[in-house]
Amino acid sequence: MNTQMRFDAGAPHAATVVARTQESPSIFTLRLRLDDAAAQEAYRFAPGQFNMLYLYGVGEVPISIMSDPEDRDGIGHTIRALGRVTQGLAKLRPGDRVGLRGPFGRGWPLQEISGCDLVIVTGGLGCAPVVSVIHYVLRRRERFGKLVIIQGVKHADDLLWREQYEAWAKLPHTQVLVAANEGAAFWPWHVGRVTELFGLARFDPACAVAMMCGPEGMMHAAAANLLERGLPASRLFLSMERNMQCAVGRCGHCQLGGAFVCRDGPVFNWGEVQPLLAHRGF
Amino acid sequence: MRAHADPAVLLPIDGLPALLAALGRDGYRCIGPAVEKGAIVMRELDGNDALPRGLQAEQGPGHYRLVADPHNRYFAWANGPQALKPLFFAPQETLWRAGRGDDGALRFEAVLPEAPKLAVIGARACDLAALALQDAHFLRPERVDAHYAARRARLFLVAVQCAVPAATCFCGSTGDGPVPTAGYDITLAELPEGFVAHAGSDAGRALLATLDLAPATPRQLDAVQVQGEAAAAAQARALPGKDLHDALMRRLDHPRWDEVAMRCLACGNCTAVCPTCFCHAEFDQPALDGASSTHQRVWDSCFGESHGHLHGFNVRPDIRTRYRQWLTHKLAGWHAQFGRSGCTGCGRCIAWCPVGIDLTGEVAALMAEQP
Ligand SMILES: Cc1cc2nc3c(=O)[nH]c(=O)nc-3n(C[C@H](O)[C@H](O)[C@H](O)COP(=O)(O)OP(=O)(O)OC[C@H]3O[C@@H](n4cnc5c(N)ncnc54)[C@H](O)[C@@H]3O)c2cc1C
């Protein structure tokens, strides 16, 4: 195995869709394998990093990697069909080809959590970057303290992987707090704003790390709550999204003040970005 | 003024063709000043082209006009709309190509540019400083841009000291001019009798040696120094400091941003003429036969709608936030990214703004009030 192989410079690398799962009407998961077997074997990433996926003749989009880093068999991406590229990716079937470059950016600070509680906050449809962390932690349960998963959705039907949340809620040392602004029949969770649930979260602020991902407004509210609960700002992290064209710190589109989100992020410490996020426009 | 390690020589006033011929013998294509549509542009000089002489560039906010230079000099025009940027960072180019075989498999290949040996005649101090900044961005050791690097490696730079700064110039206050101090192969300072020339590299030294020139006299060296000091003193515009990071970032909610947004057209001219702006977009151009697609990059501007596009949300939906992005990136963000401001004081964004927005004026207005 050639550990020097890199897949994040220059042109993309050919990859094939080996499996496709429809997760909801607009969300699907593609499992990709690099066509070059040695490349697939050598590919490494950390949870929270992303790839640029290329749809032939259309373009590239940044997509988080949601499979387990120790799974050598394929590289998982859960994608929401929205615009030009992602709607095209949605039409791919097993055997179809794409281009892949990556992994890019800085992932979650998983070493820092070791032995401590982990609070995960996500909004909207739930985002792949934190789902990959949940899977990562559950597979290595002994290394971590309590796991608290807090998720807010607009409508109960928006909750992706609902059975999974119900299963997680039954695990020891794991707390699942879900809120939907609008409920539905048999909705087992809270109806109302997700911020109303923060008071219920059980974690030790002296030894906890929080990871957030989702709409920026939601992350602001979540950060305020967690800091109020005594979590130090240095242990609060979030994953940012900005327009990305190159993913290598060159095209300038992802800039957030002096940071290039593709290179210095997408995971940031709260203190690094809070001053700018407070001003609309960065 | 700096001390040159190399002795200065004098290229006679009619010696420019000999310089160009020597560069041609070394295999360089010469890029130099020419008048096009009433402005000085940099373009490839064909052997018989005489360099424009006796012109000054009268510049002001939203204003550029070539006027006569009473001293009939070659380099009395301060600058034109183009800096050196298009020579290394191409306005549009192919990065890679994807091919699709009959079996559907994709193949990717890098597409590198043809990079001829280019010699640029007439680079200004602000341009050289901007080039050093573009180098810092595109040639980061851990991520060298192959396209930029290919062009950059084959370049010979003949700088000139500015004798007649335009009214829009403020390189003195950014510390980048008007005297070229680094980054050139040869630098020239124009006097009535000729050009005092210094080499700044081995290539420059070798080239000057082929011309068999007489040493410059002490009087000529003094005249060059006086000229540089006078050019600096003649600059009427300035930025109020080299590091405005904290001062600007404390003023993100200043009412001046709303005021400038009323005037700015978000046309992006300022970013296109700026020698340090590096933003670009990438897009695919499929071939008509469907068997291949090229992936291209093209200059982009933070004033455009698509720069901050996220599906369903624009990070910078209005001109206020876009102008603020441009100015705070240029004068604040660059300090974090490259350890200095992104402005080298060339004044192009002032002259080529259709409504005459002057960044030195905007900074002054922002600083006039306490945050
Ligand atoms: C670090 C990172 C990780 C991401 N991870 C995921 C993920 O795991 N799953 C998922 O479904 N989505 C993810 N996204 C968002 C995803 O990249 C966009 O939804 C996608 O780019 C939309 O492209 P489009 O061509 O379909 O949409 P259009 O609206 O047609 O967009 C046109 C172009 O704008 C850019 N663009 C648009 N929206 C975004 C955006 N939100 N972020 C960055 N560039 C954008 C892209 O270059 C895109 O091709 C991630 C974004 C980032 C920055």
Ligand code: SF4
């Ligand atoms: S910001 Fe304006 S004056 Fe400064 S380098 Fe760019 S174009 Fe020149």
Ligand code: SF4
């Ligand atoms: S400042 Fe002037 S040149 Fe720049 S985008 Fe606005 S109107 Fe155009």
Ligand code: FES
């Ligand atoms: S995506 Fe191009 S600089 Fe970050």
